[in-house]
Amino acid sequence: MKSKELTDFTQQYRSLIEQYLQQYLSSLTGNPYLIKAMSYSVMAGGKRIRPLLMLAVCQDLGGKITKGALTAAASLELLHTYSLIHDDLPEMDNDDLRRGQPTNHKVFGHAAAVLAGDALLTNTFAWLASADLQPTELLKMVEKLAQAAGAQGMVSGQMSDILGEKKKLTLAELQRLHQQKTGALLLYACQAGTILAQADKKIEKLITEYGQAFGLAFQIYDDILDETSTTAALGKQVHKDQAEHKNTYPGLLGLDGAQVSLKKAINRANQAVSQLQQLGYDCLLLKGMLGYFAI
Amino acid sequence: MKSKELTDFTQQYRSLIEQYLQQYLSSLTGNPYLIKAMSYSVMAGGKRIRPLLMLAVCQDLGGKITKGALTAAASLELLHTYSLIHDDLPEMDNDDLRRGQPTNHKVFGHAAAVLAGDALLTNTFAWLASADLQPTELLKMVEKLAQAAGAQGMVSGQMSDILGEKKKLTLAELQRLHQQKTGALLLYACQAGTILAQADKKIEKLITEYGQAFGLAFQIYDDILDETSTTAALGKQVHKDQAEHKNTYPGLLGLDGAQVSLKKAINRANQAVSQLQQLGYDCLLLKGMLGYFAI
Numbered sequence: 001m002k003s004k005e006l007t008d009f010t011q012q013y014r015s016l017i018e019q020y021l022q023q024y025l026s027s028l029t030g031n032p033y034l035i036k037a038m039s040y041s042v043m044a045g046g047k048r049i050r051p052l053l054m055l056a057v058c059q060d061l062g063g064k065i066t067k068g069a070l071t072a073a074a075s076l077e078l079l080h081t082y083s084l085i086h087d088d089l090p091e092m093d094n095d096d097l098r099r100g101q102p103t104n105h106k107v108f109g110h111a112a113a114v115l116a117g118d119a120l121l122t123n124t125f126a127w128l129a130s131a132d133l134q135p136t137e138l139l140k141m142v143e144k145l146a147q148a149a150g151a152q153g154m155v156s157g158q159m160s161d162i163l164g165e166k167k168k169l170t171l172a173e174l175q176r177l178h179q180q181k182t183g184a185l186l187l188y189a190c191q192a193g194t195i196l197a198q199a200d201k202k203i204e205k206l207i208t209e210y211g212q213a214f215g216l217a218f219q220i221y222d223d224i225l226d227e228t229s230t231t232a233a234l235g236k237q238v239h240k241d242q243a244e245h246k247n248t249y250p251g252l253l254g255l256d257g258a259q260v261s262l263k264k265a266i267n268r269a270n271q272a273v274s275q276l277q278q279l280g281y282d283c284l285l286l287k288g289m290l291g292y293f294a295i
Numbered sequence: 296m297k298s299k300e301l302t303d304f305t306q307q308y309r310s311l312i313e314q315y316l317q318q319y320l321s322s323l324t325g326n327p328y329l330i331k332a333m334s335y336s337v338m339a340g341g342k343r344i345r346p347l348l349m350l351a352v353c354q355d356l357g358g359k360i361t362k363g364a365l366t367a368a369a370s371l372e373l374l375h376t377y378s379l380i381h382d383d384l385p386e387m388d389n390d391d392l393r394r395g396q397p398t399n400h401k402v403f404g405h406a407a408a409v410l411a412g413d414a415l416l417t418n419t420f421a422w423l424a425s426a427d428l429q430p431t432e433l434l435k436m437v438e439k440l441a442q443a444a445g446a447q448g449m450v451s452g453q454m455s456d457i458l459g460e461k462k463k464l465t466l467a468e469l470q471r472l473h474q475q476k477t478g479a480l481l482l483y484a485c486q487a488g489t490i491l492a493q494a495d496k497k498i499e500k501l502i503t504e505y506g507q508a509f510g511l512a513f514q515i516y517d518d519i520l521d522e523t524s525t526t527a528a529l530g531k532q533v534h535k536d537q538a539e540h541k542n543t544y545p546g547l548l549g550l551d552g553a554q555v556s557l558k559k560a561i562n563r564a565n566q567a568v569s570q571l572q573q574l575g576y577d578c579l580l581l582k583g584m585l586g587y588f589a590i
Binding site for chain 1: 323324325326328329330333381384386387404405406407409410412413414415416417418419420421424425430431433434437438440441442444445446447448450451452453454455457458475
């Protein structure tokens with residue numbers, strides 16, 4: 001399902017995002033141990049899905065991928081990395097392995113891992129605000145990103161996740177949790193792409209539908225992989241959710257039920273793509289990115 | 296040394312800042328336990344020095360304290376509170392008491408305290424970016440704040456502090472550490488005040504000198520209090536720095552030496568005030584605020 005367009009796009013921009021990240025981290029002059037801890041996790045070989053999604057939306061909507069757009073995209077990866085470092089902490093999910101490597105606190109210690117996360121979160125905004133884009137666009141992105149990532153978004157989802165470990169959630173509660181924990185940041189990536197492309201309200205609405213469905217599919221897919229894959233393949237411990245009685249889609253719906261839900265989410269995203277195509281946008285990249293969830 | 300102007304100003308604006316904080320926290324719709332943990336520490340009776348300093352600079356420079364300015368000032372208190380919550384964590388300073396109350400992790404648990412801090416830090420930027428001010432002004436504030444608080448500022452200082460516990464620092468190293476850990480945020484408060492007042496470069500330079508000296512005085516004063524005060528008076532454990540062989544000004548210079556350094560810092564701040572007065576700004580508030588460090 002992966003088109004040549006998407007393969008070329010991913011190759012080109014993933015490597016540019018890596019370069020931007022590497023350059024930004026090298027430019028920081030703070031405590032060397034802190035910067036080493038930050039760089040360790042940022043450069044640990046993530047797929048860069050959020051920045052790529054932002055740029056894919058921008059390009060599919062006819063926007064130009066400028067240096068400013070690349071800065072906005074790459075800065076999002078700092079924030080995503082902070083969330084992984086803090087999620088892995090002993091008092092959170094207590095994970096030892098991430099992307100096939102020891103987690104941040106295992107290498108740098110507990111305090112340094114908290115601080116590396118704090119610094120990555122904070123510097124996301126410093127970097128984003130410095131991007132070569134219009135002030136009004138940038139300010140909208142800062143506000144949307146902070147809302148998506150903060151007390152009403154990602155952090156709220158993580159809190160519910162931790163509290164929810166002690167009880168069985170309903171499907172509606174689980175969806176709300178993941179909408180905040182994983183969905184909000186993916187949705188922001190899409191919305192930031194529409195800001196970069198200066199799309200109108202109608203387009204923005206369709207991209208929001210795509211982004212919401214994408215986020216849902218992403219989480220269901222992740223839950224399914226946790227059940228069906230191996231540690232070697234994923235680079236992190238598997239069957240962990242199940243062992244910890246975590247609320248997951250397969251846990252609530254069974255593996256077959258989860259796969260049906262995944263297909264429904266992908267269909268919803270495809271519907272938004274079809275509507276965008278009727279408006280004259282080919283959306284080759286956005287359509288292709290749904291191939292990510294092939295099972 | 297506290298003038299009537301400063302007393303009136305502090306009374307009026309401290310209560311407005313409290314109102315703004317209370318209203319903002321009540322408006323959040325995320326996980327209730329998370330919001331409770333955030334509110335607990337934000338509304339724990341801080342002196343609101345950073346927001347007051349920002350507004351004092353604005354007013355002393357002839358700027359108007361608008362609703363937008365109050366939002367910018369109050370949002371800084373969210374970020375300051377996050378830094379206190381994370382500093383108190385077991386893996387950091389491991390403090391049980393803050394402002395006379397049990398610390399956040401003692402009340403809400405370790406994971407919730409990390410998340411409450413994360414959310415306060417993130418929502419600082421959401422709130423600031425939403426303030427009713429010019430986009431270019433706001434964007435400058437977002438960037439300066441994130442730089443002051445992040446990997447090259449406050450978080451770097453905290454990292455150096457923790458690593459420094461194992462060795463004796465030189466005076467220059469200690470000053471650098473505190474410039475980042477405490478000074479950077481106080482300096483931002485001053486700089487944001489100049490942005491609000493739309494002051495020119497010359498004024499900005501003098502306010503920066505004031506802010507740097509204020510930050511230094513603040514930390515030396517805090518170190519001296521830790522040696523000479525009681526737990527009842529401070530609402531937190533005292534003589535703790537000494538017990539933990541922490542690097543402090545009295546530890547490096549003796550109590551007398553620290554007091555001499557404090558006076559020097561206050562003098563430097565007063566010199567900046569004199570120069571501003573020669574330019575026609577009475578600076579009653581900024582002069583009065585140095586009375587905070589009376590020993």
